[in-house]
Amino acid sequence: MDEAVWFGAVWLRMSSTAYLLVNASHILGIGLIIGAILPLSLMGPFLSRCALTGMVLAVVTGLWLFSVAPKDYLTNQAFLVKAGLLAVAILNIGFQHFNPAFQRALRGGPLTSGVKLSAIASFILWLSVLVAGRWIGFI
Known part of the structure; x- marks a missing residue:
């Protein structure tokens, strides 16, 4: 039995244009x-x-792309690295948004060293998620 039974996954397998559009939306x-x-x-x-x-948008389209071949992704080292980085990036978002200094910075307050470090970490994490995602096709 083919592992892709969800209509969206079947559509992505059957249409290179659909895959291109969903992948572009993900990026x-x-x-x-x-x-x-x-x-x-x-x-x-x-x-x-x-x-x-x-x-x-990235999570929804990422799950959609994942639905095409979940067994393959779950055994792909690059995907596992991406999933770990994604989890840390999302935790960092939670840390940022519950940090009063970050909330003040969003409203124009001072950029404390903690806010700057968190923002730099967020940038590096999300860029790493993107690179790991592109790496998936090369393993």
């Missing part, structure tokens, strides 16, 4: 995350919502 979602990591005094709240939109 767009990651791009929105990376493009909205560092808080800026005037754009902080907007960019924070933009990052959330990007994360949701």
